[in-house]
Amino acid sequence: MLKNTKTSFKIGGSVGIIILLLGITVMFGMYQMSKVSNEIIEISQEYAPLNEIVSDVKFQKSTQTTSIEKIIRYTDSNNLLEIEKAKEEFWLSGEIIDSDIERGKNIVNVGMDMAKSEKSVEEFRTLFQKISNIKTTHEQYEILIGDLFLELNYLKLNDDLLKQILSIENQLEMELDGMLALLSTLADESTNQIEDNERDSLTGQIIIISIVGTIAAALGFFISQINNDLKKEVDLKTKELKTANEKLKELDRMKDEFIEIASHELKSPLQPILGFAELAKSGDIDQKEAWDGVLQLTSKLQDLANAVLDVSKIESDRLELQLEKIKINDLILGITKSQKINLKKPVIIRENLDENIQVEIDKMRIEQVLRNLLNNAMKFTTRGTISIDTHVYQDENKIQIKISDTGLGIPEEILPKIFEKFVTKGIKNMEQSGTGLGLFLCKGIIQAHGGEITAQNKFDVGAIFEFSIPILQKNKIMNPSQLSINKKL
Amino acid sequence: MNVLVAEDNLFTIQQYKHVLEKNGYSVTTARDGEECMQKYNEAFLSLDTESIESGPFDVVLIDNNMPKKSGAEAVREILERCPNQRVIFASAYNINSILSAPGVLKDSVEVLQKPFSLNTMIAKIQTK
Numbered sequence A: 001m002l003k004n005t006k007t008s009f010k011i012g013g014s015v016g017i018i019i020l021l022l023g024i025t026v027m028f029g030m031y032q033m034s035k036v037s038n039e040i041i042e043i044s045q046e047y048a049p050l051n052e053i054v055s056d057v058k059f060q061k062s063t064q065t066t067s068i069e070k071i072i073r074y075t076d077s078n079n080l081l082e083i084e085k086a087k088e089e090f091w092l093s094g095e096i097i098d099s100d101i102e103r104g105k106n107i108v109n110v111g112m113d114m115a116k117s118e119k120s121v122e123e124f125r126t127l128f129q130k131i132s133n134i135k136t137t138h139e140q141y142e143i144l145i146g147d148l149f150l151e152l153n154y155l156k157l158n159d160d161l162l163k164q165i166l167s168i169e170n171q172l173e174m175e176l177d178g179m180l181a182l183l184s185t186l187a188d189e190s191t192n193q194i195e196d197n198e199r200d201s202l203t204g205q206i207i208i209i210s211i212v213g214t215i216a217a218a219l220g221f222f223i224s225q226i227n228n229d230l231k232k233e234v235d236l237k238t239k240e241l242k243t244a245n246e247k248l249k250e251l252d253r254m255k256d257e258f259i260e261i262a263s264h265e266l267k268s269p270l271q272p273i274l275g276f277a278e279l280a281k282s283g284d285i286d287q288k289e290a291w292d293g294v295l296q297l298t299s300k301l302q303d304l305a306n307a308v309l310d311v312s313k314i315e316s317d318r319l320e321l322q323l324e325k326i327k328i329n330d331l332i333l334g335i336t337k338s339q340k341i342n343l344k345k346p347v348i349i350r351e352n353l354d355e356n357i358q359v360e361i362d363k364m365r366i367e368q369v370l371r372n373l374l375n376n377a378m379k380f381t382t383r384g385t386i387s388i389d390t391h392v393y394q395d396e397n398k399i400q401i402k403i404s405d406t407g408l409g410i411p412e413e414i415l416p417k418i419f420e421k422f423v424t425k426g427i428k429n430m431e432q433s434g435t436g437l438g439l440f441l442c443k444g445i446i447q448a449h450g451g452e453i454t455a456q457n458k459f460d461v462g463a464i465f466e467f468s469i470p471i472l473q474k475n476k477i478m479n480p481s482q483l484s485i486n487k488k489l
Numbered sequence B: 001m002n003v004l005v006a007e008d009n010l011f012t013i014q015q016y017k018h019v020l021e022k023n024g025y026s027v028t029t030a031r032d033g034e035e036c037m038q039k040y041n042e043a044f045l046s047l048d049t050e051s052i053e054s055g056p057f058d059v060v061l062i063d064n065n066m067p068k069k070s071g072a073e074a075v076r077e078i079l080e081r082c083p084n085q086r087v088i089f090a091s092a093y094n095i096n097s098i099l100s101a102p103g104v105l106k107d108s109v110e111v112l113q114k115p116f117s118l119n120t121m122i123a124k125i126q127t128k
Helices: A002-077 A080-114 A118-153 A159-267 A270-281 A287-315 A328-342 A363-380 A438-448 B010-022 B033-045 B071-081 B095-099 B118-126
Strands: A323-327 A347-352 A358-362 A384-393 A398-404 A452-457 A463-470 B002-006 B026-030 B059-063 B087-091 B109-113
Touching: A002 A080, A002 A118, A002 A159, A080 A118, A118 A159, A159 A270, A159 A287, A270 A287, A270 B010, A270 B118, A287 A438, A323 A328, A323 A363, A328 A347, A328 A358, A328 A363, A328 A384, A328 A398, A358 A363, A358 A463, A363 A384, A363 A398, A363 A438, A363 A463, A438 A452, A438 A463, B002 B010, B002 B033, B010 B026, B010 B118, B026 B033, B033 B059, B033 B071, B059 B071, B059 B118, B071 B087, B087 B118, B109 B118
Parallel strands: A347 A384, B002 B026, B002 B059, B059 B087, B087 B109
Antiparallel strands: A323 A358, A384 A398, A398 A463, A452 A463
């Protein structure tokens, strides 16, 4: 579950990153574009009117030159009317030039305010200087022309003055051409700069889109890998679920089978109990005979009910052990003593016991195992010997207990599943029959102690049941997983 | 009338025998599936040809869960030999599971579900 959530986060995160990067790229591109248009484009827009103004100044200046030429010419012919007309034209053009220069200065000032980069500010300073120079030169020019007009009133032409006027005219012309050339250069530069910036911006965007594309491709690959992992995870989980389901089905089948058999075993003694009651009631049999039979059968029923309860505890890992330190030989001898008293067959019970050490066990449960194994041995042994051997392995922290008999032995077809439930039913006659659960419980109890139990036939005659358990329990509280009774044998 | 009773519980078989004999039946007993077939075959050998199909016993009362050979297996063998032999299963097992066991013919086998009254058993045997 956690793993799946993690994978979902991976996919969600990757998609989120792609969308975020694309968004950043678009935003960056837009920002770049707006940056270019705000500064450079606005500045470049200032150059065009300046160019017009300077061109107009140049035109007005040429008009003034023409007016001067007219004045000189009409002075020669003494045409006073035309002279005055030409003078008016001259001063009108002069006013236009002054006005143009003021407008130009204003435009340069506005441009200087807008300029953010140092280079732009420097350019506008140069333009301001040039336009100021033009103004100064033009003022000097007009002063000289004023002097010229005064002299012409006296019908004189001062050659020096004319030379000065010509010189300053040339200077003005040069300054105007210089400014036009500068404006043309700046306009070209700004156009180039816009193009360069646009190119840079485009290149940047292409680089970013390429990077994002590469990242997206990498993430796509990564997501496909995650998808493969996810698929593998799902396949694995499906397989696990399938196995678990099959196991559950098998357990369910085993449980049903157990309930069916247990129910049969619990109902079976009821038939003779009912029979005894009917026959005693009708007077067909003796009351004592009936009661003895009923008591024997109810005792068997009780044993079976207890065994079924124990099976349920073992199968649900709820078998609790009351561990205590018990002298093992004392326990064994106590059991064999009572068995010997009840012995009605030519059978000898022999104990070959190792050191009488203290073993940490659930006394009642181990006693249950020993009694069960001894009872089985006695049921199937008509004559001979039943031996109980113990071996203490201190180094290995274990004691081995072996019960062997000279009885019928275990049928070969039963041997591999001897410790399963109810498998021993059907191989015994009435005297030998038990609950069919005894050996299953023995195995469960021994495994709960952390030990193991085995069964085998002897080469000649009889069977051997052997179990080993730890002398001291490593964990006082039994781990339920150790109680699994479906392991080998 | 002849009844073959196959039952592994000593008390139960004694009770069947007692009550059947009291009601005038001749009772042959068997304690496991193999003994049941042995007794059945012995009786079969003494049959005359006319009675071969209906079998040597009027009724075979048989437990299902017995040592050596199950009741179901024994019944299959009996019915193969004598298809009209009347058989009554007396079992503590679920009836459906007995009827679905391999080799048991559903139509021809009667069932007594344990535990039952001995009077019920007599009544069942007497009813045909």
